[in-house]
Amino acid sequence: MRSFDELLKESSTIHGHHCAGQVLGVRMAMVGCREVGIDEPKGCKKLVVYVEMDRCATDAVQAVTGCSLGKRTLKFLDYGKMAATFVNTETEQAVRVLAKDDARAFVPLYVQDSTNPKEAQRHAYRIMPEAALFSIKPVTLQIPAQEMPGYRGNRVQCAECGEGINFHREVKRGERTLCIPCAQGGLLAKSKGSSNIETTPKVLLIVGYKKVGKTTLIEKLIPELVNRGYRVGTVKHHHSDFPVTLDTAGTDTWRHRQAGAASVALATPTDIATFRDSDGSISLDRILASLGATDIVLVEGFHEEARAKIEVLAERKEEPLCKIDGNLIAFVTPSAHPSAVPTFTPNNIKPLADLIEREILGRA
Numbered sequence: 001m002r003s004f005d006e007l008l009k010e011s012s013t014i015h016g017h018h019c020a021g022q023v024l025g026v027r028m029a030m031v032g033c034r035e036v037g038i039d040e041p042k043g044c045k046k047l048v049v050y051v052e053m054d055r056c057a058t059d060a061v062q063a064v065t066g067c068s069l070g071k072r073t074l075k076f077l078d079y080g081k082m083a084a085t086f087v088n089t090e091t092e093q094a095v096r097v098l099a100k101d102d103a104r105a106f107v108p109l110y111v112q113d114s115t116n117p118k119e120a121q122r123h124a125y126r127i128m129p130e131a132a133l134f135s136i137k138p139v140t141l142q143i144p145a146q147e148m149p150g151y152r153g154n155r156v157q158c159a160e161c162g163e164g165i166n167f168h169r170e171v172k173r174g175e176r177t178l179c180i181p182c183a184q185g186g187l188l189a190k191s192k193g194s195s196n197i198e199t200t201p202k203v204l205l206i207v208g209y210k211k212v213g214k215t216t217l218i219e220k221l222i223p224e225l226v227n228r229g230y231r232v233g234t235v236k237h238h239h240s241d242f243p244v245t246l247d248t249a250g251t252d253t254w255r256h257r258q259a260g261a262a263s264v265a266l267a268t269p270t271d272i273a274t275f276r277d278s279d280g281s282i283s284l285d286r287i288l289a290s291l292g293a294t295d296i297v298l299v300e301g302f303h304e305e306a307r308a309k310i311e312v313l314a315e316r317k318e319e320p321l322c323k324i325d326g327n328l329i330a331f332v333t334p335s336a337h338p339s340a341v342p343t344f345t346p347n348n349i350k351p352l353a354d355l356i357e358r359e360i361l362g363r364a
């Protein structure tokens with residue numbers, strides 16, 4: 001391994017400036033390589049490094065080890081932690097080097113006469129004992145075959161955007177094979193019908209008077225949409241004034257709530273249930289934000305919201321709730337109902353789901 005000074009000079013050139021992060025990153029990389037028995041990382045094909053933060057020190061780790069994203073030898077885990085795990089793929093030794101959070105606080109112990117805090121930090125990180133700067137722990141880490149640098153795999157095509165997907169990053173949704181942004185949304189999710197990138201789930205309100213079959217309709221729509229590859233969420237608006245609790249008196253979570261917890265989560269191996277105060281205001285936006293990842297959320301109630309909605313009408317000739325609502329996309333009713341929007345009978349689920357796909361989910 002070349003000298004610390006030589007490596008620091010090189011990494012600062014690559015990084016663009018000389019900073020405390022370079023000092024830390026160079027030392028981190030030197031320690032990591034040493035611990036997994038790699039003396040000269042550059043050009044050696046057996047080192048893989050997992051970095052947990054995209055900051056200055058990450059560039060130093062790359063400069064010292066020669067590992068890079070392009071070579072698939074540098075892996076980025078977006079954990080926001082100043083740590084890197086060094087893996088010798090030949091011997092399977094792996095060690096995680098974590099920069100200690102309190103290292104900065106000890107800077108004055110090592111550099112007393114500096115008026116420049118950044119300079120003091122750079123100098124202190126150079127001379128601090130390894131144990132003061134890092135926590136170094138061996139870890140057990142089996143790199144999956146498809147993550148190995150030389151892995152060759154088939155490219156598949158996303159059924160939604162048509163783009164090629166490598167290294168088994170595809171996701172199955174029902175029968176469909178999708179890329180991660182198409183399946184899960186997020187920053188690069190394909191926008192549908194607008195120039196804005198959509199990150200919020202599509203919402204469809206199922207509205208109507210009491211006991212007209214809203215829940216039954218939702219119950220039928222869920223499997224139909226799930227079979228078409230969508231993740232479906234639901235929200236039920238309960239109007240009653242008396243407090244409703246799903247949490248039974250005497251259970252542990254109920255006792256937590258009684259003791260004054262504002263929110264309680266019950267976690268089992270298959271489900272997570274949360275109970276929390278509504279703060280008096282039931283905002284649909286807030287409720288939607290608290291749901292897990294979904295493609296569409298069917299909301300029972302909230303008819304006054306300005307969102308796409310379907311009204312369920314009973315047989316009797318009632319004035320619809322949404323008589324003059326521009327957000328209404330369909331009626332569901334067993335009886336003929338003259339209207340400006342399409343009308344479906346309650347058992348005619350497939351054509352209704354087609355309409356939802358077209359109007360809400362933006363599928364042609």
Ligand SMILES: [Zn+2]
Nearest residue numbers: 017019021056
């Ligand atoms: Zn920097």
Ligand SMILES: [Zn+2]
Nearest residue numbers: 158161179182
């Ligand atoms: Zn896609």
